[in-house]
Amino acid sequence: MALTADKEALIWKTLNETRGKIEPSEYKNYIFGVMFYKFLSEKAQNWLNEVLRGETWADVWQQNPEKSAGFMQRTLGYVIQPGDMFSDWKTAINEDKFNIMMVSDALVHFDQGVSPDAKDNFAGIFTDMDLTSSRLGANAQTRTATLMAWINLMDKMELGEEADILGDLYEYLISMFAANSGAKAGEFYTPHQVSDIMARILTAGRENLEEYSLYDPTMGSGSLLLTTASHMKNAGVRGAIKYYGQELITTTYNLARMNLMMHGVEYNDINLRNADTLNGDWPDGLVQGVDNPRMFDAVMANPPYSQKWDNTNREDDPRFKFGVAPKSKADYAFLLHSLYHLKSDGRMAIVLPHGVLFRGAAEERIRKELLENRHIVAIIGLPEKIFTNTGIPTIIMVLEKNRATDDVLFIDASKGYEKQKNSNKLREEDINKIVQAYLAHHDIDKYAHVATMDEIRENDYNLNIPRYVDTFEEEEPVDSAELLDSMKALSKEENRLTTDLKEMMSDLVVTHQEDQQILDELREVLDYE
Structure with a gap:
């Protein structure tokens, strides 16, 4: 229990x-x-x-x-x-x-x-x-x-x-430490609500697979791996699910190792690494000059946003065949690394800042390649202030390697949340609405739109969500006659109150010079005669 x-x-x-x-x-x-x-x-x-x-x-x-x-x-x-x-x-x-x-x-x-x-x-x-x-x-x-x-x-x-009790406690404590650790929380925690959206999308229609492999190249405390696995039929069956993850910060890497085992995952199903994901390819990758990367059924990531990275001499890196991300922003480097390790029939979800949708130069070229090669399935706009380490709004981008169609589903979920003291929280109904819209893959007024590639080309490959989902709500027309009557009534009430105040001031008896000065100022304000 x-x-x-x-x-x-x-x-x-x-x-x-x-x-x-x-x-x-x-x-x-x-x-x-x-x-x-x-x-x-x-x-x-x-x-x-x-x-x-x-x-x-x-x-x-x-x-x-x-x-x-x-x-x-x-x-x-x-x-x-x-x-x-x-x-x-x-x-x-x-x-x-x-x-x-x-x-x-x-x-x-x-x-x-x-x-x-x-x-x-x-x-x-x-x-x-x-x-x-x-x-x-x-x-x-x-x-x-x-x-x-x-x-x-x-x-x-x-x-x-009991793995479920220990795991639940561990996950709860991670969230509480994140909430109390300020900016450092971003090093190890993805809110469970976001993890759940990504997990449900990644596993939709695949829940009954006998074997399933997961990879998170920026795994933090491992919550994305665990949440995704929890939606699979064979979660908890030894050998059925293989967990791969990489994390740069050693303390966070240790958290992830503990987290998986505290959730009952056997050590021989866990393959985690403490290293820089972008500096050297893993798992496998180039071995003695031969490129032989390991591929996965599902890849999920919540990388650090717009982080600087060393992008020199990356042109020959097979991970970045669609282009090299600028050194000031590694967002697309993390995305391309993740996509590179996805199986041909796999599915991928990654959390990114909105800038990846519209920034130009190298990022625009990469975005165009991804679109023309039919890799981008959906873009989901999330509310602001749902992450403990940043108040900026973010997106979830869903990608696949081999798609029959080239359209892109846009979902604007930025307005569906519960406001809390210093943050916003996705409710269960918000999560369900997002997932159901993704699975339906059709237009929903003021919420979702399936854009054709022609639409996207007309927008010069700019994927900014408001270009595709119109959430504008018209204000009700103003009844000018009713407004005029209301203004007249307010003016009449103001005159009545002013007259009453003047009468009360006439009855005042002033005994101190300071009080007389205050009274004179009030009379001046009221234009008292």
């Missing part, structure tokens, strides 16, 4: 009470680290309970540490030694024997015990937990007390090992 909103809010409130002076953007690294270690520890303990048949892990380990490590490694991809379990930390706290070195040593042991074929999934995943940081406390004693508070907090959550 999923967490209730009340339970989530209580957990967030309790977390904040233990944060102290640590900034939310940094605090999340510790909280997610402790939470993830608890998850791995309980997973290992549950597996041991099934296979040891009454023996203790400590006894088995003592008999043959190397064999015991290999035993756990082959199944789980990692090893947690006796004494290093989360439950061991909790026992030490209860017996007043805990110190911060227990955690530090356990994390070192964990890194040493990762299986060679699981290195990409587990190695260095806890490096963002700096246990020597002065923010945890001025000395080892205070840092130990801080860590004890977090361990006790995680222990009290009593979430169990």
Whole structure:
């Protein structure tokens, strides 16, 4: 059973009470680290309970540490030694024997015990937990007390090992940390409502595929991958869905690795990489001079908007055969990389700023190539202020590689949202309207238009949404006679009130010179005689 909103809010409130002076953007690294270690520890303990048949892990380990490590490694991809379990930390706290070195040593042991074929999934995943940081406390004693508070907090959550509950909590906390991390939120979070629109579009009509491959070249915390997979029939079936993702920022890459595994994805279905997507092609790509890229059923991305990049010597890069994006704006570089890795029958969705629809020069040439080659399926205009890191309005662009038609569906969804304190939120009805309009693929008055290529050529390949979707609402005609009557009535009321005020002022008795001065000024304003 999923967490209730009340339970989530209580957990967030309790977390904040233990944060102290640590900034939310940094605090999340510790909280997610402790939470993830608890998850791995309980997973290992549950597996041991099934296979040891009454023996203790400590006894088995003592008999043959190397064999015991290999035993756990082959199944789980990692090893947690006796004494290093989360439950061991909790026992030490209860017996007043805990110190911060227990955690530090356990994390070192964990890194040493990762299986060679699981290195990409587990190695260095806890490096963002700096246990020597002065923010945890001025000395080892205070840092130990801080860590004890977090361990006790995680222990009290009593979430169990259910992937849906853990995953829901993790996703909720990511959203809350994003909301409290200012501009840094853009590094790791795409609002679930946007992810859901993209996921439903990507999987529409394909939900029953037995196998499905996903790729997000700017994956952040991995929410787009997970949301897309959740709409597939075989979500949760080992080996059915393969997850590929790339992320430049190491801290965010670690968040994504934790996020996928906390949602129950097995480590051997995960292929994530900590690198610059634009500097070198991955997955696969050029190997010993031969271009052999890996292709995917679905590609999704929410890249950093209009980011600078090194575009020198890119003309021979097969990813950019339609053109090289300007060095001041990498939007089309991310788009072309994503399209390059799409299967011939795949589908792609990417979030971009509006500028990609109408900017000129190199971007105009790329846009023209994409249109003439029938790659752009739809452009969906979203409301402003729905992302935590920017207030600008954005679009979702949907692309495919092999289309029979060359028209483009334009959807103006910029006015469908719920206004909140400092942001706007897409409601369920807004999401449904967008997806249904995409699937219907026909004109909807004031909302959607299917533009022919002739229309687009007439607009010089400018894709600015207002050129295609007219959302203008005519104002009701003004009844001039009624307006005149209203103005006369207002004037009459004004005269009455002025007369009443003058009469009241006539009755005033002034005892101070200052009051007389004020009264004289009022008389002047009212043209009093």
